[in-house]
Structures are given as structure tokens and as C-alpha cells.
Amino acid sequence: MSEVIKIKKGLDIQLMGKAEAVFGQAVLPEHFAIKPTDFHGVVPKMVVKVGDKVKAGTVLFFDKNRPEIKFVSPVSGELVAVNRGERRKILEVVVQSDGLNDAEQFGSADPSQMSKEEVIEKMLNAGMWPFVRKRPYDVIANPTETPKAFFISGFDSSPLAPDYDFVLSGKEVAFQAGIDVIKKLTDNIHIGIDADASSKVYKSLKGVKLHSFQGKHPAGNVGVQIHQVAPINKGEVVWVMNPQEVVALGKLFKDGVYDASRVIALTGSEVEKAAYFHTKVGAQIKPLVQGKVKDGNLRYVSGNALTGLEIECDGYLGAYHSQITVLPEGDYYEFMGWVLPGLNKFSVSRSFFSWMCNKKEYRQDTNMHGGKRAFVVSGQYDKVLPMDILPEFLFKAILAEDIDKMEQLGIYELAEEDIALCEFVCTSKINLQSILRGGIDLMIKELS
């Protein structure tokens, strides 16, 4: 164990509705959906048709550009719908579960006896590969590339995030099995752990380097941890994975089946009793949230309040998400809102009198609290991005579509989640995450 890396910049947004460390009772939903839009840059090509029977692990679609990358069904049952959006873009591939949980058999295997290619092959076939993502760009990794390191952030520091000590308890063996698989991909495995947590699962692992981090969000972001330990330079690639996906990877090799089960936290100020639940990738959240949320106009977010995706109350859990956040909608007019003292308003600045109240947790809604403006206030972003990057100049380079400048200013090191706080604090209400994604898309297009 090396020394603690202290992250000085950042911001913990104190919200109401943190999940209590207990499991809630919930039935598994009937419907599950894999959303191709969760996987950035993937153009889906369907393999099965509506009405086909599928098992857990049966390929539903693959990526047209990289046919080896396959996406599989989380449960057994029947494919009931392929929901399309504008220009017939596939939005959701819906499977109706038969409750039997039949699974495709991929055969258990010992990764230490296999070559790297065989391991990758197995992961690709069993639909585990989409969970290996790469930096730069934060897209599904390219199996033919060789990463300089593999990073796993062992904790999530985002608002109301699940506590991985709780989520992973009892899964030590599967996690180690997952690490043993990853070791075949690269020897250089790093796990970032929270210096203030017990991190029991991680501390007993073999074959990994642990780095402990202390500080506010985004200390738990894998991008921030990479920046501190082994920053990404031009031409370098780092692969990343979420902890629960490592467990699923371990189970694939141990038991020979695709395991889509996840523990998620149902959080947010509008949840009656925030807690953890057992569910599966792509689960419809309706049975989960039904009767557990307060009345009113609500926003359901798959993921956390900063980076998550807005879904309907009968929408589906995102593939990479371990959290559902329920927030009050803010679609109201507030009379003279910008003049009022604002005792219940959260702001990094002390321009609202809420600093006098010493309030611990806020019930924030989705109102923008103002209109869009040009960049005016300076230095705001720098305070919440713990990287040696000048965010404002990078954003301006992206807006100018200046590829050289983007590269020089460090776009390779950033993903949307890393600058979500910049977007949160922005006085000018600029959509920085989508600007960054636009820049990344341009890089991918121009440099491939």
C-alpha cells in the first residue's frame, strides 16, 4: 500500500436520500432492455428477431463497425420488441423474462491456462467485452489494442453513490477470479480505493496495485485516479471496468455463464426509503420504484444526478449503472428567484444565504436556475477538476474544432463524468458534457 493521494479540488454535493446499507424487497421485473445508446459509438445490427426465444447470454445484436463485439441478453425469455427512434435508430431491445433464468453455457475455464487471445475470445462471445472500456474517449475497448494499464476505481464518490464495500461484500472470490482474468489482458492492474473506507474486498486481492485516495468528488472517478497515478499521453491506452463488472467477469470464468446480476442503490430525495436492491442489467425500473417514491412530478435518472441518463418511470437501467436517482422536477417559474435570499438553495458561491443555515443535505430539483450565457466567470471549473488541465481553454478549443489544441490541452484524459462538476457549477449554464463528447467524437472521426 502506497501513501494516500490527497485530492484537494472537487465538490461533494450534499443531497438528501442516501441509500441505507440494507437490501430492499423487490421482485425482478418482467421486462429487460439493452439500450445500444448506452454504448457510445456502437451501430447495432440485430441478430435475433422479435418473437425469438433467448437465454441469458444469447447474442441480441453486435456492432456493425466491429462485429466481434456482441451484446447479449441479461435473462432468458422472448424478444418482444425492438423500439426505434428517429431515422429508425434502435433505442431499446426488449426481452420479456420467462423467469426460468436459462443460460447459455460458455464453459468454466481457468484463465491461467489460457492465452490472452483465448481469454478475449471468451469475453467477446459471452458478451462481457462491452464492459471493458478504454480511455481516451471512454468507449468500448478495442480487443486488438494493448493497454498500458488496467484501472478499476474501487469506490464511487458521485452524489448519493452506492457504497462498494457494501455492494461487494461476500463477492471476494468472484472478484479475485475477475482480476485473474484481467491479469491475462495486462499485468499492470491498478485499483483506486477510498482512504476512509475499510475496502475489505480490495485489500485481500492478489496481483493488483492499490492506490488510496482521499478527497471530494471526483476523487472516485477512474479518470482522476489515472491522472494521478499514470496519466494518459498521446498514443497510450488504459482500460477500465466497474467493480461489479469484474465480479461478473469472474463468474463467467468460474461458472461458465453470463451473469447479469447487479446490486443497485435506489437513491434521491424523492425516494421514501433509499436502499439497495438486487437486480439485473437492463431491468425495467417500474416494479422497483413503484410504491417507493413520493408523489409529484419526478425525474428518474439511471445513474447519478451528475452524469446519469433521464429515463421514464417505466424505463430501463443503463448497462453501466449501479444507481437510480429520483429527483423532483424543476419545471416551475420562481418569482424573483434570483433576488430572494435562497435559504434552501445550494451554491458553491456564498451568494445565497444558505451558507448561514449550515444545512447538511439539500433537496435539489432539476431547474436550471437561470439562462444560458457565454463564458463570463473564470476560475470556476478549475476549482472542481483535480487535474493539471485548463478546462475552459480545452472547451474553447473543442468549440473551435481545433484538434491539435484539444490534444495538447489534454482531451485524452477526460471523460464526461470528470467534468460533470464543472457543468454543475457553471454560472453560464453551459452544457459542458455534451461539448466534451462532441470533441471526443470529432477526435475519433478525424484520427481513425
Add this chain to the structure above:
Amino acid sequence: MKALRSLLDNIKPHVQKGGKFEKLHSTFDAFETLLFVPNHTNKNGVHLRDAIDMKRTMAIVVMAVIPALLFGMWNTGYQHFRMLGQEVSFWEQFFYGAIEVLPIVIVSYVVGLAIEFIFAQARGHEVNEGFLVSGMLIPLIVPVDTPLWMIGVATAFAVVIGKEVFGGTGMNIWNPALIARAFLFFAYPSQMSGDKVWISGLTDATVDGFSGATPLGAAINGPLTDDFSIFNSFIGTIPGSVGETSTLAILIGAVILLYTGIASWKVMFSVFAGGFIMALGFNAIGANELMNIPAIHHLCLGGFAFGAVFMATDPVSASRTECGKWVYGFLIGVFAILIRVFNPAYPEGMMLAILLMNTFAPLIDHFVVQGNIKRRLKRATA
């Protein structure tokens, strides 16, 4: 509230695109958002946002300027009656000053906002709040006897040439309020300098044996008298532009700006540091009367404090990198004192120093950005 809201909702369709009064859209929008924070919600990206917005930010700055404005009103009256040799009550002094100052504020706001509204409509933008601050700063940095039409012309020049030609708030290179001041200074020098313009009514009246010179004007001719003691300059009972005289009132504003986190303490601190160090250096040389003014006293005179707190900290025209802010602020302080001491024709060095450094801020940022790029390259090759 409900009635007001439904009134706005009734008007709204007429000013939307295709409506009868389409041309008033930006104007309507400005008033609507002034009355009600809009019902827009976050889509794609963060679902929550910090409660602060541009209106709040600018409102805080305006609030921070209020002490200087109120003091300026009182001081206008105080100086006027002192010139006449009359003893009047505090409130008489204040009301006299208010009647002199308020028309300037009104002219500045009406002219500036009218132009802002027209540009916003032409561009299809929302009206930007930036002028709420500029419109308040302009009256405070001019001599109280400046004719109102000059204020109007200067404001129009500042908004159009200083800001809108660059694309509006956030795009301008120079501080718009200082552009107005500089315009007046160079276009109408006789009304903007000398010993007569600083005290209300002095240009018309002839009062024997009374000098209306500002301390910086007076210092050219000899040591400062007791009227211009450090205490008086700090409290602000000296002649000068409306809002600049009271360092105390300005410091109250500075505390508001710094505590709320609206202005950069780095800029503010380094301006004072730069000015102080430069003045100390000149004290050591002591070749003329201006050089002999003690360093602390320098910081209380003229527009130094006002410029440091309200002008240099304008985030748009200042350096935008954190390292750059130190350099930017420090050089403003240095140049302000330098110009003051070596060029008695322009005793108001602060305005020129800030405009000069506004010009160079992008260059400072360029070097900071290049430093960041070089660090990243070095890391790659290491």
C-alpha cells in the same frame, strides 16, 4: 404572483416567433426572466445545477458597489457645500448629492440597456446582464459635473464599440465601463481633468482662493496638505470622481465580493500588492512630490482602490487562468503607480493601467496555456 404569471403567459404568444410583436421578444424575455426564474430544466448532462446564475452574480456586484455609490452621493454634497463655505446638515448634503448623481445613473442605464436590448433582439439572444454592472460603474468613475449628454455618448460608445462589436458580454476585450471613461477622457479632456470639475458647481461658480484639485492633481505642485491626509483619503472626504474617493466604502464592497466568491481575490490582492511595492520603490527614490507620497496613501488616492476592487476583477477582460491572475493584477498595480508618478498629465493612472493590462491579459494566458501544454509534452517523453 399568479396573476402576474398568467398576464405574462397571455402576452407570451404575441412576442414569440410569428407573433404580432415578434420584435419585442428579447425585451419581453428580459422582463419575464427578471420577474420569474424560468422553468427550464436540465436535459442531457447534469440533472442538478448550482443555484447561481448570471443575474445573481451581477446583482451581487451591484450590491457591492452600493456603499461606494451612497458615499459618493453624500460626498458630492459635502464637497459642494464645503466649497461654498456653508454649514448644512448631513441629509441636506446627501440629498444635494443624490440629485446630482442619480441623473447620471439613469442616463447610463437607459442608454446602455436600450442598446443592449436592440442588439439582443437583432442577434436573437437573451439580454445579457453584464450591463447591470457597467451601467452602475460608469456614473461612479466620472466627475460629477460631467454633462449628461456626454455620459450618454460615452455609454453608447462603450456598449457598442467596447462590447457589442465583439459579440456581447463575455466576448469583450476591455472593461466596458473603463472604455466609457477613456472615451470621455480623450474626447473631452477639459471636462474630465483639471481642478474645477471634481466638485459640483465649481465650474460655474467662482470661489476665491478655493482649489478643487484632487489630491493627485495637488501633489504635482507641492506636498499634500492635511485635507488629503491618509485618514481623509481612506474615509473619502476628498474631491474626486463620484464613487472612487472612499476607500472604506470600496472595501466594504470588496468584502462582499470576496466573501460571496464572486470576484477573484488573487486579482484584487495582487493589484494592491503591485501598487504598494511600486510605491515603496518610488518612496526610496523620492525625486518628486508624487514619489514621496507614502505607499499606503497611494493606494487610498484616486481610482486605485475602486479600480482594484471593481474594474480589474471583471472576469471577462481579466486574465482567465489562475496563474495569470497574479501577473495580471500585479502589473496593473505597478503600471498605475508608474503612470501616476511619471506622467502628471494623466494623474489617473489606474484607468490606463487596467486598459493596458486588459489588452495583455490574453497574452499572459497564452503563456500559462503554453506552460500547461509543455508540461504535458514533457510527461509524454519522460
